[in-house]
Amino acid sequence: MKLTKTMWLICLVAVLVLAAGNSQAFAYTVNGHAECTMSGWVPYGAVVKVFEIDPLPGGSYAINSPALATATVNESGNFTLTFTWPSGGGFEIGGPDIIFVFTQNTNGSAEAIYEENASGTHWNVASAATISLNVASPLAVCSNPAVTPGSVPNNKLFLFTRIGNHETANIDSKGSVVTSQGYHRPRKAPYSFTGANTDQPYGSALHMFGWFGSQSQIAYYKVQYSADGGITWADIETSLPNKWYSTSDPNPLNWHWVSESMGPVSYGGINNLYRVPYFVRPNTPWSWFDRVAIFNSTLVTDGLTRFRIAAYKQSGTTLIPATSSDIIIDPNYGEIVLQIDNTPPTVKILDMKLNGVSKSVCQILNFGTGISDKISVNFRAYDQRGHLQDYALNAIYGHNASVSPKPTAPSKAEDNYNNNAGGSPLWQGGFGYITDYKGNTYTPAIMSDCAYQFRLTASKRTTNGYGLIYHAVEDTWHVTIDRP
Structure with a gap:
Protein backbone atom coordinates (compact mmCIF):
# COMPACT_ATOMS: atom_id res chain seq x y z
CA MET A 1 0.00 0.00 0.00
CA ALA A 136 -19.92 -11.67 -16.77
CA SER A 137 -19.05 -10.10 -20.13
CA PRO A 138 -21.12 -11.44 -23.06
CA LEU A 139 -17.88 -11.43 -25.09
CA ALA A 140 -16.31 -14.04 -22.82
CA VAL A 141 -15.79 -17.46 -24.41
CA CYS A 142 -16.22 -19.99 -21.64
CA SER A 143 -15.65 -23.71 -21.32
CA ASN A 144 -16.32 -26.32 -18.71
CA PRO A 145 -13.44 -28.64 -17.78
CA ALA A 146 -15.98 -31.34 -16.98
CA VAL A 147 -17.41 -31.26 -20.51
CA THR A 148 -15.73 -33.10 -23.40
CA PRO A 149 -14.25 -30.99 -26.24
CA GLY A 150 -16.82 -32.22 -28.76
CA SER A 151 -19.67 -30.60 -26.84
CA VAL A 152 -17.98 -27.21 -26.45
CA PRO A 153 -18.17 -25.44 -29.83
CA ASN A 154 -16.47 -22.22 -28.71
CA ASN A 155 -13.08 -23.62 -27.79
CA LYS A 156 -10.08 -24.82 -29.78
CA LEU A 157 -11.89 -27.59 -31.62
CA PHE A 158 -11.48 -28.33 -35.32
CA LEU A 159 -13.74 -30.63 -37.30
CA PHE A 160 -14.97 -31.01 -40.88
CA THR A 161 -18.64 -29.99 -40.93
CA ARG A 162 -19.87 -30.27 -44.54
CA ILE A 163 -19.04 -31.37 -48.05
CA GLY A 164 -20.98 -28.92 -50.19
CA ASN A 165 -24.46 -28.93 -48.65
CA HIS A 166 -23.98 -32.36 -47.07
CA GLU A 167 -23.47 -32.43 -43.32
CA THR A 168 -20.75 -34.80 -42.19
CA ALA A 169 -23.33 -36.06 -39.69
CA ASN A 170 -25.03 -37.71 -42.71
CA ILE A 171 -21.82 -39.10 -44.21
CA ASP A 172 -20.23 -42.37 -43.12
CA SER A 173 -16.99 -40.42 -42.80
CA LYS A 174 -15.57 -40.76 -39.29
CA GLY A 175 -11.81 -41.09 -39.63
CA SER A 176 -11.61 -42.85 -36.27
CA VAL A 177 -13.85 -45.74 -37.44
CA VAL A 178 -11.99 -48.28 -39.57
CA THR A 179 -15.22 -49.50 -41.21
CA SER A 180 -16.27 -46.04 -42.48
CA GLN A 181 -17.14 -46.28 -46.18
CA GLY A 182 -17.33 -42.58 -47.03
CA TYR A 183 -20.86 -42.57 -48.49
CA HIS A 184 -23.44 -39.82 -48.11
CA ARG A 185 -26.83 -41.00 -46.80
CA PRO A 186 -25.62 -44.56 -46.10
CA ARG A 187 -28.15 -47.35 -45.86
CA LYS A 188 -26.17 -49.22 -43.23
CA ALA A 189 -26.93 -48.85 -39.53
CA PRO A 190 -26.97 -46.64 -37.58
CA TYR A 191 -27.70 -44.19 -40.43
CA SER A 192 -30.31 -46.38 -42.17
CA PHE A 193 -31.29 -44.02 -44.99
CA THR A 194 -33.64 -45.35 -47.67
CA GLY A 195 -34.38 -44.51 -51.30
CA ALA A 196 -32.51 -44.55 -54.60
CA ASN A 197 -30.38 -41.54 -53.60
CA THR A 198 -28.51 -43.38 -50.85
CA ASP A 199 -24.91 -44.63 -50.56
CA GLN A 200 -23.69 -41.68 -52.62
CA PRO A 201 -19.96 -41.42 -53.39
CA TYR A 202 -18.25 -38.11 -54.17
CA GLY A 203 -16.63 -36.72 -57.29
CA SER A 204 -15.56 -33.64 -59.24
CA ALA A 205 -14.66 -30.46 -57.27
CA LEU A 206 -15.53 -30.81 -53.58
CA HIS A 207 -16.11 -27.74 -51.41
CA MET A 208 -14.99 -28.70 -47.90
CA PHE A 209 -16.19 -26.83 -44.82
CA GLY A 210 -14.90 -26.92 -41.26
CA TRP A 211 -15.14 -25.37 -37.82
CA PHE A 212 -12.20 -23.68 -36.12
CA GLY A 213 -13.00 -22.87 -32.49
CA SER A 214 -12.61 -19.18 -31.71
CA GLN A 215 -9.81 -19.89 -29.23
CA SER A 216 -7.71 -21.84 -31.73
CA GLN A 217 -4.20 -20.44 -31.51
CA ILE A 218 -3.20 -20.92 -35.14
CA ALA A 219 -1.95 -18.65 -37.89
CA TYR A 220 -2.23 -20.96 -40.92
CA TYR A 221 -3.41 -24.44 -41.82
CA LYS A 222 -3.18 -26.84 -44.72
CA VAL A 223 -5.58 -29.59 -45.80
CA GLN A 224 -4.01 -32.88 -46.80
CA TYR A 225 -5.35 -36.00 -48.49
CA SER A 226 -4.28 -39.63 -48.68
CA ALA A 227 -5.51 -42.26 -51.13
CA ASP A 228 -3.54 -45.11 -49.54
CA GLY A 229 -5.09 -45.27 -46.10
CA GLY A 230 -2.92 -42.60 -44.51
CA ILE A 231 0.49 -43.98 -45.47
CA THR A 232 1.38 -40.99 -47.63
CA TRP A 233 -0.19 -37.53 -47.64
CA ALA A 234 -0.32 -34.73 -50.20
CA ASP A 235 -1.37 -31.09 -49.83
CA ILE A 236 -4.48 -29.63 -51.42
CA GLU A 237 -3.24 -26.79 -53.63
CA THR A 238 -6.48 -25.42 -55.10
CA SER A 239 -7.06 -21.67 -54.97
CA LEU A 240 -9.55 -20.62 -52.28
CA PRO A 241 -11.14 -17.29 -53.26
CA ASN A 242 -13.29 -15.32 -50.85
CA LYS A 243 -14.87 -11.89 -50.36
CA TRP A 244 -15.39 -9.71 -47.29
CA TYR A 245 -17.74 -6.77 -46.94
CA SER A 246 -16.13 -3.37 -46.40
CA THR A 247 -18.09 -0.86 -44.29
CA SER A 248 -15.25 1.64 -43.84
CA ASP A 249 -16.78 4.38 -45.99
CA PRO A 250 -18.83 6.96 -44.01
CA ASN A 251 -21.54 6.67 -46.67
CA PRO A 252 -23.27 3.27 -46.36
CA LEU A 253 -24.20 3.42 -50.03
CA ASN A 254 -20.50 2.98 -50.80
CA TRP A 255 -20.08 -0.19 -48.75
CA HIS A 256 -18.93 -3.00 -51.01
CA TRP A 257 -17.46 -6.49 -51.35
CA VAL A 258 -13.67 -6.90 -51.50
CA SER A 259 -11.98 -9.98 -52.96
CA GLU A 260 -9.33 -11.66 -50.83
CA SER A 261 -7.77 -15.08 -51.38
CA MET A 262 -7.44 -17.42 -48.41
CA GLY A 263 -4.59 -19.28 -50.08
CA PRO A 264 -2.62 -21.21 -50.90
CA VAL A 265 0.38 -19.13 -49.81
CA SER A 266 3.95 -19.89 -48.77
CA TYR A 267 5.42 -18.69 -45.50
CA GLY A 268 8.69 -19.55 -43.81
CA GLY A 269 9.47 -22.24 -46.36
CA ILE A 270 6.10 -23.98 -45.87
CA ASN A 271 3.88 -24.19 -48.96
CA ASN A 272 0.14 -24.59 -49.58
CA LEU A 273 -0.98 -22.71 -46.48
CA TYR A 274 -4.49 -21.31 -45.98
CA ARG A 275 -5.95 -18.74 -43.57
CA VAL A 276 -9.19 -18.75 -41.56
CA PRO A 277 -11.43 -15.85 -42.73
CA TYR A 278 -12.74 -14.87 -39.29
CA PHE A 279 -9.20 -14.91 -37.89
CA VAL A 280 -7.94 -12.69 -40.73
CA ARG A 281 -10.75 -10.14 -40.35
CA PRO A 282 -12.81 -10.79 -37.22
CA ASN A 283 -16.31 -9.39 -36.89
CA THR A 284 -16.49 -8.97 -40.68
CA PRO A 285 -19.05 -10.48 -43.10
CA TRP A 286 -17.49 -13.07 -45.42
CA SER A 287 -19.00 -14.73 -48.49
CA TRP A 288 -17.47 -18.06 -47.45
CA PHE A 289 -17.26 -17.99 -43.68
CA ASP A 290 -16.17 -21.58 -43.08
CA ARG A 291 -14.99 -23.04 -46.40
CA VAL A 292 -11.57 -24.56 -45.68
CA ALA A 293 -10.62 -26.10 -49.05
CA ILE A 294 -11.70 -27.05 -52.58
CA PHE A 295 -10.52 -30.52 -53.53
CA ASN A 296 -10.15 -31.68 -57.13
CA SER A 297 -11.13 -35.31 -56.61
CA THR A 298 -9.96 -36.34 -60.09
CA LEU A 299 -6.40 -36.19 -58.68
CA VAL A 300 -6.96 -39.52 -56.90
CA THR A 301 -8.05 -42.93 -58.08
CA ASP A 302 -11.57 -44.08 -57.30
CA GLY A 303 -11.95 -45.43 -53.78
CA LEU A 304 -11.53 -44.20 -50.21
CA THR A 305 -9.62 -40.96 -49.65
CA ARG A 306 -8.75 -39.58 -46.22
CA PHE A 307 -8.58 -35.89 -45.32
CA ARG A 308 -6.95 -34.07 -42.41
CA ILE A 309 -5.57 -30.65 -41.52
CA ALA A 310 -2.11 -29.61 -40.39
CA ALA A 311 -2.16 -26.43 -38.29
CA TYR A 312 0.67 -23.97 -37.68
CA LYS A 313 1.22 -21.20 -35.16
CA GLN A 314 3.49 -18.18 -35.21
CA SER A 315 6.72 -18.36 -33.22
CA GLY A 316 8.58 -15.11 -33.72
CA THR A 317 9.10 -14.80 -37.46
CA THR A 318 8.69 -18.51 -38.19
CA LEU A 319 5.88 -21.05 -38.27
CA ILE A 320 5.91 -24.16 -36.14
CA PRO A 321 3.37 -27.00 -35.94
CA ALA A 322 0.51 -26.27 -33.56
CA THR A 323 0.10 -28.57 -30.57
CA SER A 324 -2.93 -29.84 -28.67
CA SER A 325 -2.74 -26.77 -26.44
CA ASP A 326 -3.29 -24.61 -29.55
CA ILE A 327 -5.96 -26.61 -31.37
CA ILE A 328 -7.96 -29.75 -30.59
CA ILE A 329 -8.56 -32.09 -33.54
CA ASP A 330 -11.97 -33.67 -33.08
CA PRO A 331 -11.63 -37.45 -32.61
CA ASN A 332 -14.60 -38.18 -34.91
CA TYR A 333 -14.62 -35.61 -37.71
CA GLY A 334 -11.20 -33.98 -37.38
CA GLU A 335 -10.06 -36.52 -39.96
CA ILE A 336 -12.61 -37.89 -42.42
CA VAL A 337 -12.87 -40.39 -45.26
CA LEU A 338 -14.85 -39.98 -48.48
CA GLN A 339 -15.69 -42.54 -51.16
CA ILE A 340 -14.47 -41.07 -54.47
CA ASP A 341 -15.89 -42.17 -57.83
CA ASN A 342 -15.37 -40.11 -60.98
CA THR A 343 -15.89 -42.94 -63.48
CA PRO A 344 -18.87 -42.19 -65.78
CA PRO A 345 -21.58 -44.81 -66.35
CA THR A 346 -22.05 -46.57 -69.68
CA VAL A 347 -25.41 -45.68 -71.24
CA LYS A 348 -26.07 -47.05 -74.73
CA ILE A 349 -28.84 -48.52 -76.89
CA LEU A 350 -27.10 -51.50 -78.52
CA ASP A 351 -29.71 -52.79 -80.95
CA MET A 352 -33.38 -52.70 -81.93
CA LYS A 353 -35.20 -55.64 -83.48
CA LEU A 354 -38.59 -56.09 -85.06
CA ASN A 355 -39.74 -59.69 -84.71
CA GLY A 356 -36.13 -60.82 -84.22
CA VAL A 357 -34.63 -58.83 -87.13
CA SER A 358 -32.26 -55.94 -86.35
CA LYS A 359 -33.38 -52.54 -87.53
CA SER A 360 -31.09 -49.56 -87.94
CA VAL A 361 -31.97 -46.01 -87.00
CA CYS A 362 -34.41 -44.05 -89.16
CA GLN A 363 -36.08 -47.18 -90.54
CA ILE A 364 -39.83 -47.71 -90.71
CA LEU A 365 -41.03 -50.54 -88.47
CA ASN A 366 -44.26 -52.22 -89.59
CA PHE A 367 -45.37 -53.21 -86.11
CA GLY A 368 -48.28 -55.66 -86.02
CA THR A 369 -50.74 -56.40 -83.22
CA GLY A 370 -50.35 -60.17 -82.91
CA ILE A 371 -48.95 -62.09 -79.95
CA SER A 372 -45.75 -62.83 -81.90
CA ASP A 373 -45.22 -59.21 -82.97
CA LYS A 374 -42.70 -57.35 -80.85
CA ILE A 375 -40.11 -54.61 -80.84
CA SER A 376 -37.10 -55.65 -78.77
CA VAL A 377 -34.64 -53.06 -77.47
CA ASN A 378 -31.21 -54.22 -76.34
CA PHE A 379 -29.52 -51.62 -74.12
CA ARG A 380 -26.76 -51.13 -71.59
CA ALA A 381 -27.12 -49.16 -68.35
CA TYR A 382 -24.00 -50.12 -66.48
CA ASP A 383 -21.66 -48.64 -63.90
CA GLN A 384 -18.31 -50.32 -63.48
CA ARG A 385 -17.89 -48.97 -59.94
CA GLY A 386 -21.32 -50.17 -58.83
CA HIS A 387 -22.84 -46.78 -58.08
CA LEU A 388 -25.71 -46.68 -60.57
CA GLN A 389 -28.73 -44.83 -59.21
CA ASP A 390 -31.40 -45.50 -61.85
CA TYR A 391 -32.12 -45.97 -65.54
CA ALA A 392 -35.17 -45.61 -67.77
CA LEU A 393 -35.95 -46.42 -71.40
CA ASN A 394 -38.72 -44.21 -72.79
CA ALA A 395 -40.47 -44.43 -76.16
CA ILE A 396 -41.24 -40.78 -76.93
CA TYR A 397 -43.46 -39.53 -79.76
CA GLY A 398 -45.68 -36.63 -80.81
CA HIS A 399 -45.75 -33.60 -78.53
CA ASN A 400 -44.14 -34.63 -75.22
CA ALA A 401 -45.96 -37.97 -75.26
CA SER A 402 -44.41 -41.25 -74.15
CA VAL A 403 -45.54 -44.85 -74.13
CA SER A 404 -46.90 -45.97 -70.77
CA PRO A 405 -46.62 -48.27 -68.95
CA LYS A 406 -43.05 -49.24 -69.69
CA PRO A 407 -42.39 -52.93 -70.43
CA THR A 408 -41.07 -55.13 -67.63
CA ALA A 409 -39.93 -58.27 -69.47
CA PRO A 410 -37.68 -59.94 -70.12
CA SER A 411 -35.85 -57.00 -68.51
CA LYS A 412 -37.33 -53.95 -66.86
CA ALA A 413 -37.33 -50.83 -68.99
CA GLU A 414 -36.95 -48.86 -65.75
CA ASP A 415 -35.23 -49.66 -62.45
CA ASN A 416 -33.37 -48.01 -59.56
CA TYR A 417 -30.94 -48.68 -56.75
CA ASN A 418 -33.63 -48.84 -54.09
CA ASN A 419 -35.03 -51.96 -55.77
CA ASN A 420 -31.61 -53.61 -55.92
CA ALA A 421 -29.86 -52.70 -52.66
CA GLY A 422 -29.12 -55.93 -50.86
CA GLY A 423 -26.81 -55.25 -47.94
CA SER A 424 -24.11 -53.77 -50.15
CA PRO A 425 -23.73 -50.20 -51.44
CA LEU A 426 -23.02 -51.56 -54.92
CA TRP A 427 -25.38 -51.94 -57.89
CA GLN A 428 -23.87 -51.97 -61.36
CA GLY A 429 -27.06 -52.16 -63.39
CA GLY A 430 -26.83 -54.37 -66.48
CA PHE A 431 -24.41 -54.89 -69.34
CA GLY A 432 -27.06 -56.16 -71.73
CA TYR A 433 -30.74 -55.61 -70.92
CA ILE A 434 -33.49 -56.61 -73.38
CA THR A 435 -37.03 -55.32 -73.04
CA ASP A 436 -39.96 -56.13 -75.37
CA TYR A 437 -42.88 -54.06 -76.63
CA LYS A 438 -45.39 -56.80 -77.61
CA GLY A 439 -47.90 -56.00 -80.32
CA ASN A 440 -50.93 -57.44 -78.53
CA THR A 441 -50.11 -55.44 -75.36
CA TYR A 442 -48.92 -52.23 -76.94
CA THR A 443 -51.87 -51.76 -79.26
CA PRO A 444 -52.24 -48.80 -81.66
CA ALA A 445 -54.22 -47.04 -78.94
CA ILE A 446 -51.13 -47.11 -76.71
CA MET A 447 -48.38 -47.03 -79.34
CA SER A 448 -49.75 -45.30 -82.43
CA ASP A 449 -48.29 -44.50 -85.85
CA CYS A 450 -45.60 -41.86 -85.41
CA ALA A 451 -41.92 -41.06 -85.45
CA TYR A 452 -40.38 -42.33 -82.20
CA GLN A 453 -37.35 -41.50 -80.15
CA PHE A 454 -36.29 -44.33 -77.86
CA ARG A 455 -34.42 -42.45 -75.15
CA LEU A 456 -32.29 -44.28 -72.59
CA THR A 457 -31.24 -42.23 -69.56
CA ALA A 458 -29.25 -43.28 -66.51
CA SER A 459 -27.97 -41.46 -63.44
CA LYS A 460 -25.11 -42.31 -61.19
CA ARG A 461 -25.11 -41.68 -57.43
CA THR A 462 -21.84 -39.72 -57.46
CA THR A 463 -22.36 -36.24 -56.01
CA ASN A 464 -20.25 -33.12 -55.50
CA GLY A 465 -22.21 -32.20 -52.39
CA TYR A 466 -24.69 -30.07 -54.33
CA GLY A 467 -26.04 -32.46 -56.97
CA LEU A 468 -25.26 -35.50 -59.11
CA ILE A 469 -22.33 -35.09 -61.48
CA TYR A 470 -23.66 -37.80 -63.85
CA HIS A 471 -27.35 -37.01 -64.00
CA ALA A 472 -29.58 -38.33 -66.80
CA VAL A 473 -26.76 -39.43 -69.09
CA GLU A 474 -28.59 -40.44 -72.27
CA ASP A 475 -28.47 -42.25 -75.59
CA THR A 476 -31.20 -42.16 -78.26
CA TRP A 477 -32.43 -44.27 -81.20
CA HIS A 478 -34.92 -42.90 -83.77
CA VAL A 479 -37.35 -44.94 -85.88
CA THR A 480 -40.80 -44.58 -87.41
CA ILE A 481 -43.52 -47.02 -86.36
CA ASP A 482 -46.35 -47.93 -88.75
CA ARG A 483 -49.33 -49.78 -87.27
CA PRO A 484 -51.93 -51.78 -89.23
Missing part, protein backbone atom coordinates in the same frame (compact mmCIF):
# COMPACT_ATOMS: atom_id res chain seq x y z
CA LYS A 2 1.58 3.32 -1.04
CA LEU A 3 1.41 6.23 1.48
CA THR A 4 0.34 9.83 0.77
CA LYS A 5 2.67 12.68 1.76
CA THR A 6 0.52 13.52 4.80
CA MET A 7 0.59 9.98 6.09
CA TRP A 8 4.31 9.86 5.37
CA LEU A 9 5.03 12.50 8.03
CA ILE A 10 2.90 10.68 10.57
CA CYS A 11 4.49 7.31 9.88
CA LEU A 12 8.08 8.54 9.48
CA VAL A 13 9.28 7.01 12.70
CA ALA A 14 7.67 3.66 11.90
CA VAL A 15 9.17 3.71 8.44
CA LEU A 16 12.65 4.29 9.78
CA VAL A 17 12.23 1.34 12.10
CA LEU A 18 10.85 -0.94 9.39
CA ALA A 19 12.97 0.33 6.50
CA ALA A 20 15.51 -2.40 6.69
CA GLY A 21 12.83 -5.09 6.39
CA ASN A 22 10.58 -3.47 3.77
CA SER A 23 12.90 -1.65 1.37
CA GLN A 24 14.22 -4.89 -0.07
CA ALA A 25 12.26 -6.17 -3.12
CA PHE A 26 11.17 -9.81 -3.16
CA ALA A 27 9.06 -12.19 -5.29
CA TYR A 28 5.35 -11.76 -4.68
CA THR A 29 2.64 -14.20 -5.77
CA VAL A 30 -1.08 -13.68 -6.26
CA ASN A 31 -3.32 -16.62 -7.17
CA GLY A 32 -6.70 -16.27 -8.82
CA HIS A 33 -9.75 -18.20 -9.95
CA ALA A 34 -12.12 -16.86 -12.61
CA GLU A 35 -15.59 -18.17 -13.44
CA CYS A 36 -18.19 -17.13 -15.99
CA THR A 37 -21.84 -16.54 -15.15
CA MET A 38 -22.64 -20.27 -15.47
CA SER A 39 -21.28 -22.20 -12.52
CA GLY A 40 -18.34 -24.40 -13.49
CA TRP A 41 -17.67 -22.57 -16.76
CA VAL A 42 -14.40 -20.66 -16.97
CA PRO A 43 -12.78 -18.18 -19.42
CA TYR A 44 -10.16 -20.70 -20.49
CA GLY A 45 -7.24 -19.10 -22.33
CA ALA A 46 -7.99 -15.54 -21.19
CA VAL A 47 -4.93 -13.35 -20.61
CA VAL A 48 -4.82 -11.80 -17.12
CA LYS A 49 -2.87 -8.64 -16.31
CA VAL A 50 -2.48 -7.19 -12.82
CA PHE A 51 -1.90 -3.45 -12.32
CA GLU A 52 -0.86 -1.51 -9.24
CA ILE A 53 -3.03 1.39 -8.01
CA ASP A 54 -1.28 4.59 -6.83
CA PRO A 55 -3.03 7.14 -4.55
CA LEU A 56 -3.05 10.75 -5.74
CA PRO A 57 -3.63 14.01 -3.82
CA GLY A 58 -7.29 14.81 -3.33
CA GLY A 59 -8.33 11.21 -2.83
CA SER A 60 -8.09 10.06 -6.47
CA TYR A 61 -6.09 7.15 -7.80
CA ALA A 62 -3.99 6.30 -10.85
CA ILE A 63 -3.35 2.97 -12.54
CA ASN A 64 0.38 2.33 -12.58
CA SER A 65 1.54 1.10 -15.98
CA PRO A 66 2.96 -1.24 -17.22
CA ALA A 67 1.33 -4.29 -15.68
CA LEU A 68 3.02 -5.91 -12.72
CA ALA A 69 2.59 -9.37 -14.28
CA THR A 70 0.71 -11.34 -16.94
CA ALA A 71 -0.72 -14.87 -16.78
CA THR A 72 -3.17 -17.12 -18.65
CA VAL A 73 -6.31 -18.74 -17.24
CA ASN A 74 -5.93 -22.51 -17.36
CA GLU A 75 -8.65 -25.05 -18.19
CA SER A 76 -9.77 -25.10 -14.55
CA GLY A 77 -10.13 -21.31 -14.37
CA ASN A 78 -7.01 -20.77 -12.26
CA PHE A 79 -4.04 -18.45 -12.79
CA THR A 80 -0.92 -17.41 -10.88
CA LEU A 81 0.78 -14.01 -11.10
CA THR A 82 4.33 -13.53 -9.84
CA PHE A 83 6.04 -10.15 -9.66
CA THR A 84 8.64 -8.20 -7.72
CA TRP A 85 7.40 -6.19 -4.75
CA PRO A 86 7.89 -3.33 -4.03
CA SER A 87 7.61 -2.65 -7.73
CA GLY A 88 9.41 0.68 -8.02
CA GLY A 89 11.80 0.76 -5.10
CA GLY A 90 11.28 2.96 -2.05
CA PHE A 91 9.48 2.01 1.11
CA GLU A 92 6.21 0.06 1.26
CA ILE A 93 4.08 -1.02 4.19
CA GLY A 94 1.83 -4.04 3.64
CA GLY A 95 0.94 -5.65 0.34
CA PRO A 96 0.16 -4.11 -3.04
CA ASP A 97 -3.13 -2.48 -4.04
CA ILE A 98 -4.09 -4.09 -7.35
CA ILE A 99 -6.74 -4.45 -10.06
CA PHE A 100 -7.19 -7.10 -12.78
CA VAL A 101 -7.85 -6.86 -16.52
CA PHE A 102 -8.77 -9.90 -18.66
CA THR A 103 -8.58 -10.11 -22.46
CA GLN A 104 -9.49 -13.07 -24.62
CA ASN A 105 -9.08 -14.06 -28.26
CA THR A 106 -12.67 -13.85 -29.51
CA ASN A 107 -13.10 -14.64 -33.23
CA GLY A 108 -9.49 -13.76 -33.86
CA SER A 109 -9.16 -10.46 -31.95
CA ALA A 110 -8.26 -9.64 -28.34
CA GLU A 111 -11.37 -8.39 -26.53
CA ALA A 112 -11.55 -7.05 -22.97
CA ILE A 113 -13.87 -9.37 -21.04
CA TYR A 114 -13.17 -8.14 -17.47
CA GLU A 115 -11.85 -4.72 -16.41
CA GLU A 116 -11.57 -3.41 -12.87
CA ASN A 117 -11.10 0.27 -12.07
CA ALA A 118 -9.86 2.02 -8.93
CA SER A 119 -13.22 1.58 -7.19
CA GLY A 120 -12.74 -2.18 -7.41
CA THR A 121 -9.19 -2.17 -6.02
CA HIS A 122 -8.06 -5.16 -4.00
CA TRP A 123 -6.30 -3.45 -1.09
CA ASN A 124 -3.21 -4.63 0.74
CA VAL A 125 -3.17 -8.06 -0.91
CA ALA A 126 -1.06 -10.60 0.93
CA SER A 127 1.49 -12.75 -0.89
CA ALA A 128 0.11 -16.15 -1.97
CA ALA A 129 -3.46 -14.86 -1.53
CA THR A 130 -6.19 -16.33 -3.76
CA ILE A 131 -8.72 -13.94 -5.30
CA SER A 132 -11.95 -15.15 -6.94
CA LEU A 133 -13.38 -13.16 -9.85
CA ASN A 134 -16.63 -13.41 -11.81
CA VAL A 135 -16.47 -12.71 -15.56
